Amino acid sequence: MGKILAGYLMPHPPILLKEIGKGQERKINKTSEAMKAVARDIKSKKPKTIILITPHGPLFSDGIAISIKDELKGDMSQFGAWEVKIVKDNNLKLVNKIIAYAGQKGIPCAKINEELAKEYNLSTKLDHGAIVPLYFIDKEYIHYRLVHITYGLLSYEDLYAFGKVIQEVVEGEQEDVVVIASGDLSHKLTEDGPYGYNPAGGKFDKLIMDLLTSYKPEEIIGIDKELCEEAGECGLRSIDIMMGSLDGYDIYSELLSYEGPFGVGYGVVKLEIGKRNRDKEILDKLYNNRKNRIRKIRTNEDNYIALARKSLEHYVKNHSKLPIDNNVSEEMLNQKAGTFVSIKKDGKLRGCIGTIAPTTGSIAEEIIENAIKAGTEDPRFYPVEEDELDALVYSVDILKDPEPVESIDELDEKKYGVIVSSGMRRGLLLPNIEGVNSVEEQIRIALRKAGISPNEGYNIERFEVERHK
Numbered sequence: 001m002g003k004i005l006a007g008y009l010m011p012h013p014p015i016l017l018k019e020i021g022k023g024q025e026r027k028i029n030k031t032s033e034a035m036k037a038v039a040r041d042i043k044s045k046k047p048k049t050i051i052l053i054t055p056h057g058p059l060f061s062d063g064i065a066i067s068i069k070d071e072l073k074g075d076m077s078q079f080g081a082w083e084v085k086i087v088k089d090n091n092l093k094l095v096n097k098i099i100a101y102a103g104q105k106g107i108p109c110a111k112i113n114e115e116l117a118k119e120y121n122l123s124t125k126l127d128h129g130a131i132v133p134l135y136f137i138d139k140e141y142i143h144y145r146l147v148h149i150t151y152g153l154l155s156y157e158d159l160y161a162f163g164k165v166i167q168e169v170v171e172g173e174q175e176d177v178v179v180i181a182s183g184d185l186s187h188k189l190t191e192d193g194p195y196g197y198n199p200a201g202g203k204f205d206k207l208i209m210d211l212l213t214s215y216k217p218e219e220i221i222g223i224d225k226e227l228c229e230e231a232g233e234c235g236l237r238s239i240d241i242m243m244g245s246l247d248g249y250d251i252y253s254e255l256l257s258y259e260g261p262f263g264v265g266y267g268v269v270k271l272e273i274g275k276r277n278r279d280k281e282i283l284d285k286l287y288n289n290r291k292n293r294i295r296k297i298r299t300n301e302d303n304y305i306a307l308a309r310k311s312l313e314h315y316v317k318n319h320s321k322l323p324i325d326n327n328v329s330e331e332m333l334n335q336k337a338g339t340f341v342s343i344k345k346d347g348k349l350r351g352c353i354g355t356i357a358p359t360t361g362s363i364a365e366e367i368i369e370n371a372i373k374a375g376t377e378d379p380r381f382y383p384v385e386e387d388e389l390d391a392l393v394y395s396v397d398i399l400k401d402p403e404p405v406e407s408i409d410e411l412d413e414k415k416y417g418v419i420v421s422s423g424m425r426r427g428l429l430l431p432n433i434e435g436v437n438s439v440e441e442q443i444r445i446a447l448r449k450a451g452i453s454p455n456e457g458y459n460i461e462r463f464e465v466e467r468h469k
Helices: 024-045 092-104 114-120 128-138 156-171 199-213 217-221 225-231 236-245 283-299 303-318 330-334 363-376 386-391 439-450
Strands: 004-010 049-054 064-067 071-076 081-089 109-112 145-150 177-182 249-259 266-276 339-345 348-354 392-399 417-422 425-429 459-463 465-468
Touching (some): 004 024, 004 156, 004 236, 024 128, 024 249, 049 128, 049 236, 064 092, 081 128, 128 145, 156 236, 177 236, 199 217, 199 236, 199 266, 303 330, 303 386, 303 392, 330 363, 339 363, 348 363, 425 439
Parallel strands (some): 049 177, 064 109
Antiparallel strands (some): 004 266, 064 145, 339 392, 417 459
């Protein structure tokens, strides 16, 4: 019987490698020493296989990517370090069993080979999210095969369930493994960081480090999705899968290091596995928690949100438009306005479409039309399917009349939306959008949506919204 020997959170900043850092790596020496400690710990355990989950391989919104090539290799040439190379044998027996069992559990997996990579314009090379941790491990221990997994943008609960799949497959085999969650934390810790500063960054990092070192997987899975989005993190889904692989065991967690001098949080954590403990099996509880969260949201919906939800649900189930009933308020029946309907699933945008000015006879009709379009006509997404409806969360913006502005000093990305126009081209961005932290960024996105160059002349209008969420 095989066993998962341990789990590790390991960051992947390329600058950590001396061949790339050129001395800058000394600024994150605590991280470097912690990575070396993980490598020594893995050497002491002598796993036959390392299962590594990365954010930076082939990423799909609706499935998990697993490499099925015989040999896994990559280098750091994109960072100027051609000499840094990793070559590993793939554990295809384990890979094929994980893919098959995940399929039985309803978790889709994409088999990454040269053919699929060519079809989707993907790379089959090991990404830096894999190479950086393996760089340290290989200096201590090389006698292992590799399983390379890129998480998908599935729900946190489904990712945990996939981790449980890994555990059950491993336990049915005759070899021991360790699981590595490759991932940095917030990218928004400082103004000079790669994505600027957001106060959510430090809050997210502290919360994750506290919950991981006290090992509270249920609370990590239930973490506020908006906080994650605002923090600009990349490692949480790797952590979710790793935690699922440890489900049902006593876990002893040790924080080896945390620092963030470059505006990005780097955490290194070791998770030792103790005895089997059925009280620690939480997968069913996680799914029940998700149902309860959605049920609470439904209970607290106002008329605007309820109308948007019922409109899309009716259309998906009946292929017809929802008739307006008596629950609609007089304001929604008698007033006109442009509206935007936004839909999220598992904290990620699932569709957003709206109108700058009214196109129907009432706000109610406008919401009904735009809810259907947000769920079925947003070109960024496949149309919503019936089995998704219970997981969707809606917001509705009622637009107030726009007014022209002469200077960006009259704008505030949190309070005002913007409309940019040049001739027949117009682009709109709503106010207070997650991840948009400056007026300049707001205008830049609106210009891009309109197809207007920042170097040509354009007009700017601002507007306020009445937001229902």
